[in-house]
Amino acid sequence: MNDAAGNMPRQSRMGPLNPPPETLLEGASLFLDFDGTLVEIATRPDGVRVDAGLRDLIHSLAGALDGRLAIVSGRPVDAIAEFLGEGFAISGSHGIEMRWADGHCEAPPRPDSLPHVRAEMQRFAATNSGVLVEDKPFGAGLHYREAPELEPQARALAERLAQETGLYLQAGKMVFELRVEGHDKGTAITRFMNSAPFHGHRPIFLGDDVTDEDGFEAVVAMGGAGVLIGAERQTHAEYRLEDVGMTLAWLAKAMEVLR
Ligand SMILES: O=P(O)(O)OC[C@H]1O[C@H](O[C@H]2O[C@H](CO)[C@@H](O)[C@H](O)[C@H]2O)[C@H](O)[C@@H](O)[C@@H]1O
Numbered sequence: 001m002n003d004a005a006g007n008m009p010r011q012s013r014m015g016p017l018n019p020p021p022e023t024l025l026e027g028a029s030l031f032l033d034f035d036g037t038l039v040e041i042a043t044r045p046d047g048v049r050v051d052a053g054l055r056d057l058i059h060s061l062a063g064a065l066d067g068r069l070a071i072v073s074g075r076p077v078d079a080i081a082e083f084l085g086e087g088f089a090i091s092g093s094h095g096i097e098m099r100w101a102d103g104h105c106e107a108p109p110r111p112d113s114l115p116h117v118r119a120e121m122q123r124f125a126a127t128n129s130g131v132l133v134e135d136k137p138f139g140a141g142l143h144y145r146e147a148p149e150l151e152p153q154a155r156a157l158a159e160r161l162a163q164e165t166g167l168y169l170q171a172g173k174m175v176f177e178l179r180v181e182g183h184d185k186g187t188a189i190t191r192f193m194n195s196a197p198f199h200g201h202r203p204i205f206l207g208d209d210v211t212d213e214d215g216f217e218a219v220v221a222m223g224g225a226g227v228l229i230g231a232e233r234q235t236h237a238e239y240r241l242e243d244v245g246m247t248l249a250w251l252a253k254a255m256e257v258l259r
Pocket residue numbers: 033034035036040041042043044045046047048072073074075076134141143145172173174175209211
């Protein structure tokens with residue numbers, strides 16, 4: 001079973017990657033994915049657990065980096081703010097939504113085709129137990145984690161809807177999302193890097209999913225580095241951490257170096 005269905009990186013490498021040095025965040029701008037990087041993957045989108053320790057870690061890191069921290073997630077900005085709080089930059093919906101730490105927000109118009117997409121996905125979910133539809137402000141996600149055998153049918157529906165609507169098909173971990181095109185985690189990181197306080201500081205991005213490869217490519221192009229969370233695979237990342245637990249432990253140690 002392929003957990004990361006599609007969206008394979010363009011030019012990438014395969015091979016043993018070392019853990020990042022604990023000094024990596026010195027003078028850096030830090031970009032962090034959410035699901036699979038800061039929190040364990042759960043059966044359902046609303047099943048992830050965020051404890052006070054994680055919230056403290058993110059806020060402390062943002063302070064230690066003088067505000068040069070952003071969460072860059074496929075989830076909507078408001079969902080990330082609800083999980084982690086406010087006071088730092090967030091990009092949501094795979095780069096579509098941008099919110100700076102001062103509250104300034106940028107986002108394109110919502111697509112007219114979303115109600116049609118949601119209705120078709122809901123119809124599929126109603127007759128296929130284990131399929132779940134996630135409503136998002138600029139798209140919709142068809143989750144099949146609880147019915148992995150339905151991956152081909154879910155993919156076929158998503159491909160048809162992409163063709164009908166012109167929306168972009170984003171494959172993730174056991175999910176097919178239809179969303180506004182022209183944005184990704186690479187464009188989000190680049191936009192943050194062109195603005196204060198990120199500009200002029202080496203970008204570092206931590207992520208686990210194939211959707212994070214755009215972010216890895218972007219930070220490499222700007223002289224920075226990516227950190228892959230999870231098993232070895234083809235990637236643009238330079239370093240690797242085994243899992244969420246190791247990632248949180250590394251972030252805590254890297255923060256001590258900044259103090
Ligand atoms: O960019 P991310 O922060 O990694 O967000 C990517 C997607 O994460 C969520 O879905 C994934 O995590 C769920 C909870 O662990 C899991 O149940 C699901 O199978 C995964 O695909 C979120 O629901 C999506 O909106 C995000 O795009």
